[in-house]
Amino acid sequence: MTMHRDTHLRTHCAIDPDGRVTFRLPPGPALRPQLLLRLRPQKGRPETTLHLLDLEPGRAGGQLHAVLEPHPALDEGRWDLYLLPEPEAERQRLRPGLRDLRVLVDGHLRDRPSPVAVRVPYVTKDGFLALRAWRRTAHAEVRAIDVTEQALTVEARLHGAELHEGATVRLRLRGSDTVRDLRPRIDDDGRGFSFTAGPEDLTGSTAGPGRIWDAFVRPAADAPPVRIGRLLDDVADRKHVFVYPALTAGGSSSRPYYTVDNDLAIEVTPAESPICPK
Amino acid sequence: MVGAVYATMKISFLIHNAYGIGGTITTTFNLAGALAERHDVEIVSALRHREHPHLVLDPRVRLRALVDLRKEADHPLHQRPAKVFPAAEYRHRQYSELTDQRIGEWLEALDTDVVIGTRPGLNVHIARQAPQRVLRVGQEHLTLDNHPPGLRTALRRAYRRLDVITTVTEADAAAYRRKMWLPGVHVEALPNSVPDPALSPADGTAKIVIAAGRLVPVKRYDLLIEAFAQVAAAFPDWQLRIYGKGEEEPRLRELIERLRLWNNVFLMGAATPMEAEWAKGSIGAAASDFEPFGMTIVEAMRCGLPVVSTDCPYGPGEIIQDGADGRLVPVKDADALASALLELVGDDERRRRMGRTALDNARRFAPGPVVAQAERLLEKALTTRTTGRRTTTLPDHRTSGALTGRGHAARDAAHAAAVGALRAIRKGR
Numbered sequence: 289m290t291m292h293r294d295t296h297l298r299t300h301c302a303i304d305p306d307g308r309v310t311f312r313l314p315p316g317p318a319l320r321p322q323l324l325l326r327l328r329p330q331k332g333r334p335e336t337t338l339h340l341l342d343l344e345p346g347r348a349g350g351q352l353h354a355v356l357e358p359h360p361a362l363d364e365g366r367w368d369l370y371l372l373p374e375p376e377a378e379r380q381r382l383r384p385g386l387r388d389l390r391v392l393v394d395g396h397l398r399d400r401p402s403p404v405a406v407r408v409p410y411v412t413k414d415g416f417l418a419l420r421a422w423r424r425t426a427h428a429e430v431r432a433i434d435v436t437e438q439a440l441t442v443e444a445r446l447h448g449a450e451l452h453e454g455a456t457v458r459l460r461l462r463g464s465d466t467v468r469d470l471r472p473r474i475d476d477d478g479r480g481f482s483f484t485a486g487p488e489d490l491t492g493s494t495a496g497p498g499r500i501w502d503a504f505v506r507p508a509a510d511a512p513p514v515r516i517g518r519l520l521d522d523v524a525d526r527k528h529v530f531v532y533p534a535l536t537a538g539g540s541s542s543r544p545y546y547t548v549d550n551d552l553a554i555e556v557t558p559a560e561s562p563i564c565p566k
Numbered sequence: 567m568v569g570a571v572y573a574t575m576k577i578s579f580l581i582h583n584a585y586g587i588g589g590t591i592t593t594t595f596n597l598a599g600a601l602a603e604r605h606d607v608e609i610v611s612a613l614r615h616r617e618h619p620h621l622v623l624d625p626r627v628r629l630r631a632l633v634d635l636r637k638e639a640d641h642p643l644h645q646r647p648a649k650v651f652p653a654a655e656y657r658h659r660q661y662s663e664l665t666d667q668r669i670g671e672w673l674e675a676l677d678t679d680v681v682i683g684t685r686p687g688l689n690v691h692i693a694r695q696a697p698q699r700v701l702r703v704g705q706e707h708l709t710l711d712n713h714p715p716g717l718r719t720a721l722r723r724a725y726r727r728l729d730v731i732t733t734v735t736e737a738d739a740a741a742y743r744r745k746m747w748l749p750g751v752h753v754e755a756l757p758n759s760v761p762d763p764a765l766s767p768a769d770g771t772a773k774i775v776i777a778a779g780r781l782v783p784v785k786r787y788d789l790l791i792e793a794f795a796q797v798a799a800a801f802p803d804w805q806l807r808i809y810g811k812g813e814e815e816p817r818l819r820e821l822i823e824r825l826r827l828w829n830n831v832f833l834m835g836a837a838t839p840m841e842a843e844w845a846k847g848s849i850g851a852a853a854s855d856f857e858p859f860g861m862t863i864v865e866a867m868r869c870g871l872p873v874v875s876t877d878c879p880y881g882p883g884e885i886i887q888d889g890a891d892g893r894l895v896p897v898k899d900a901d902a903l904a905s906a907l908l909e910l911v912g913d914d915e916r917r918r919r920m921g922r923t924a925l926d927n928a929r930r931f932a933p934g935p936v937v938a939q940a941e942r943l944l945e946k947a948l949t950t951r952t953t954g955r956r957t958t959t960l961p962d963h964r965t966s967g968a969l970t971g972r973g974h975a976a977r978d979a980a981h982a983a984a985v986g987a988l989r990a991i992r993k994g995r
Contacts, residue, residue, distance in 0.1 A: 300764070386842045388765050393772050393846050432829045522846065529832050533823045 297371060297380055299417050301409045302388035305398070307358040309407060309419070311369075313343060313382070315350045318373035323354040325419065328366045337363055340372070361405035362421035369417050384409075384417040392522035396429050399479065400520075402448030410524035420524040422550075424448070428481075428505045428516040430552055433544050435533050439486040440544055442552070444516055446507060450478040454509030457483040457516075459490075459501040459554070472505065481505065487537035490556050501554040502547075517551035526550050575944060576606045576678035580669070580688045582657060584611035584629055587620050587838070589861050590707045593758040594684055599624030600759070600937040610672060612665055612688065632668040643667065650694060652724075654716030655687035670695045680944055686713065686721055693727040701948050703730040705756075709738045709858045709880055710745060722746050730947050732756040734859040737880040752950075754943055757884075759936035760864045760928070765845050767870025767925050770918035773804045775907065776847035776871070778840050778862045779854075781812030781833075786876070786898070788814070790853040791821050791831055793903035798830040801911050806831045806851070809843060844869035848917060849910050855897050857881045867891060867928035872920035874906045885931075891924035 300312040311323055327337035339362075346353040370379035387409045395406075404427040408420045426448035434441040457470040468489050472481040490501060504513035523529060526546040534543035541559040546552060581594055598607050607627045614631030623629055638644060641664050647653070648661035650670065655661075669688070673681070673695040681696050682703040683689035689704030696702050704725060710718065710733075725731060725746060731753045733739040739755040742748065775794065779785050787808055794806040808818070808831070815833060822831045837843050840862070844850070850866030850873035857863075860881030863873045867885070875882040877894040886892040893906035910917045929935070 386764055386839065388842055388845060390768070390772065390842075390846045393774065435828075529834055530828075531819065531822075531833075532828050 297382050298385040299369070299382045300385035300388075301417070303392060303407065303409065305391045305395075307405060307407050309356040309409065311341075311343075311354045311356070312346065312385075313352040313354075313371065315345070315352055316371075316373065318371075318377075320374060321352060322372040322375075324370040324372045324379055325356070325362075325367045326370065327363055328368055328418075343371075356407075356419075358405070361403060361423045362407060362419070364421055364423045366412075367419040367421060368412075369419065382417045383415065384411045387411075387417075389522040392520075395520040395522075396431065396445070399445075400427070400447035402426055404448045404519075406519045408522060408524040422519050424515065425512075426507070426514040427519060428514050429520050430516060430518045433532055435535050435544070437535070437537070439484045440532075440535050440542065440554070441482060441484045442503070442516070442544070443480070443482040444505070445480045446505065446514065447479075447520075449507045449511070449514060451481055451505075452478070452508040452511075455481070455511075456506045456509070457481075458504045458506055458513055459485065460504065460513075462500040462502055462553070468501070485542075485554070487535065487540065487542065490535075490542040490554060491538055491540040499556045501556070503552040503554065515551050517549070518546060519550055524550075573945075574605055575680055575948070577601060577608075577680045577682065577944070578676065578678045579607070579609045579682045579684060580692065581609055581611050581684045582660075582688065583613040583615065584609055584623075584631070585614050585616045585619050589758070589859075590684055591619075591621055593707070593861070595619075595621050595623050595627075596759050596761060596933055597937065597940060598627045600933040601940065602626035603937075604941075606678075608678075612669060613660065632672055633665055638664065650691055651687040652690050652717060652720040654714055654720055655685075655690075656717075657685070657687060661687065673697070676700050679948065686717060689728065689731075690720060690724040693724040701730070701944065701951065702728045703732065703944070703947075704728045706731060706733045706738060706742070707758075707858065709733070709735075710741045711738075711879070712856065712858070725751065729951060730754070730943065732943070734758055735880040735884050737884065738858070752943075752947055756940055756943065757931055757936060758859050758861055758864070759933045760861070760868050760931050762932055763841055763845075763869050765841055765869070768845050768847060768921065770848045770870070770914070770921045772846055772848045773801070773911075774847040775804065775806045775849045775851050775911075776809070776844060776866065777806070777851045777853070778809040778837070778843070778865075779852075781808070781810050781814040781818060783814060784854055784856050785814075786853040786855055787818055788821055789876075789898065789900050789903060790851055791818060791825065791827065792900040793853070793907060794831055795825045795827060796901075796904035797907050797911055798827055800908060802830070804830065804911055807834050807843070807847070808832070809834045809837045809840060811836045840865055841869060844871060847871055848921070849874060849907065850892075851903075851907065852876065852882060853903060854878050854882075860885050863892075864928055864931045867924035868931065870921045870925045872910060872917060872924050874903065874910065876903065885928075887923075887927060891920055891927045 303309050321343040323341040323343055325339040326335055329335045341354040343352040343354045369382045372379045402425055404424050406422040410420050412418050428444045428446050431443045451474045457472045459468040470483045472483040474481045503516040506513050532544045534541040536559050539559050540556050542554050542556045544554050598609055601607050602624050609629045611631040613633050615635045643664035644662040646663040648666050650666040651661035669691045680701040683692045684705050692702050728751055733755050736755045739753050742753045844866050850871040852863055852875040855878055857878050863885050866873050873892040876897040877883050878897045886894055888894040895902040895906045
């Protein structure tokens with residue numbers, strides 16, 4: 289039989305705790321093969337950012353290796369991966385092989401310096417290998433979310449910055465200037481914190497049906513807001529995996545969820561409408 | 567016979583649809599690929615609905631299809647119900663007079679030493695339509711006891727005309743021997759194989775329990791989630807990850823919510839291959855009420871995970887050695903499942919030791935040993951049959967019930983004397 293046409297482009301990858309990614313491709317006829325990383329542009333926009341890595345024969349089985357070092361940090365976004373057989377040749381998009389991401393599983397346990405840079409190899413919806421990258425001056429990693437009948441409570445830990453006396457959690461109503469500031473409980477180490485939001489914080493005159501609050505923490509009274517999300521493990525697409533119940537009160541239903549970028553948001557909908565987490 | 571250099575055999579597998587996804591396809595591709603090391607192997611797919619198979623097949627194995635649904639779905643014969651493929655078979659609706667005809671023609675003209683069917687309806691085709699010169703093998707990937715009575719009746723009649731039946735467990739092989747009158751048919755358990763993992767095994771440090779399979783009621787993920795509530799209460803930093811898709815998803819989601827486990831239990835969606843996911847875990851889990859084999863248990867063990875499973879019929883008890891490389895607990899018992907999980911979650915040293923044992927013990931399911939057994943089995947059956955024909959005057963010993971016992975004895979005696987005769991005879995063909 290004929291094999292999948294793309295079989296020879298199945299690429300194994302493994303990541304180490306520092307974020308170094310090693311790619312392994314089956315050997316091919318190319319003389320000077322390179323691995324091309326392309327930051328996926330917005331629809332209709334030209335591509336602007338490319339990285340090239342040399343593919344070199346490794347020790348075992350003549351496979352080609354390329355190493356993406358932790359530095360420089362990649363720009364935040366989705367990076368598509370291609371094989372470039374020759375400098376002028378047509379590039380071929382890579383299919384995923386095994387992705388050994390085991391060291392990422394407990395990545396939230398290590399405190400990160402600023403800037404917080406994260407990469408997670410993943411498989412795109414149409415079945416190609418890609419790399420999800422985040423790069424943030426600071427980042428607040430959610431650890432647990434508790435939802436009761438009265439309130440929702442988020443436990444998180446700040447990376448790349450320290451919490452001070454006047455720290456606040458800020459909920460910003462998407463597409464508007466409306467904000468709600470909440471007082472967090474701060475752990476002694478100035479990193480861990482938690483906050484509780486009740487129905488009164490999430491609904492009210494300004495928040496109509498179908499509104500979304502994005503969640504930030506301001507480490508000090510005058511500090512720029514830091515996004516709260518969940519980036520420090522092996523899950524690149526969390527939205528439909530980490531699913532939370534809704535807090536229902538006063539005719540509204542408030543459900544915490546992760547956006548397609550793994551940032552924390554809270555969606556407020558009228559309680560009588562059927563809730564669909566998708 | 568161990569260590570013997572086997573003669574090359576021509577082997578044909580007959581499969582429902584090699585272009586889909588599923589346990590039978592995986593295990594058939596694995597076995598065919600491994601046999602292709604020394605033999606001439608083809609897979610014939612009764613149906614085809616896409617250009618390339620989902621799963622990667624060894625390039626030495628030829629693949630073709632008998633009915634291409636992309637072009638022939640509207641064929642007039644395909645609108646009429648199948649007559650050879652038994653009506654009581656689960657997939658009868660997908661078969662037709664067209665498949666009857668194509669499979670029949672293909673079998674009649676078959677030029678191989680061995681033909682292997684991979685599901686009951688196709689085994690019936692082989693029993694009824696394959697020529698006697700070919701060794702006729704029927705594989706049972708499910709279990710006899712779980713087939714509906716109508717199907718069992720159809721199989722009882724047809725399977726007497728097979729040479730070999732393989733089951734995936736000893737327990738099912740015993741059921742065939744006990745419950746079917748199959749004079750002269752060799753019944754043997756041949757487990758599914760799992761390829762050697764490409765990644766290094768899990769080291770037992772991750773605080774993750776992993777389960778994988780279709781989200782269907784028989785897998786009892788509800789029971790597993792219920793049991794995991796006790797684990798999460800005692801060890802809040804442990805996760806349960808369930809991989810797979812299926813009809814139970816909304817109900818499981820509800821249960822996770824009701825038990826307030828959304829920070830600990832995750833429905834991960836489907837992952838293929840699972841290997842890199844197993845490597846992230848420290849314990850495998852299975853809670854099924856019924857499991858013909860238990861492929862995911864073997865997969866997890868081959869990645870170095872001890873597995874906690876219900877001791878359901880039939881597979882888990884033949885894979886897991888309770889207390890050594892995993893735990894077996896009574897079916898439908900959430901508390902027992904929880905205690906077994908807690909034993910391993912709470913004892914790092916024991917968990918790691920059992921993981922290493924699982925890795926060693928699961929090597930018997932590597933393609934090497936399983937394929938060696940398959941080769942021995944086929945060679946022996948071919949030899950027995952050839953010598954049987956030479957030493958008996960019976961026109962067809964398979965249909966001669968009264969002489970069954972004598973047939974077994976004669977075959978066994980002949981086999982001892984005839985090892986090696988096969989090669990000479992088949993060379994002369």
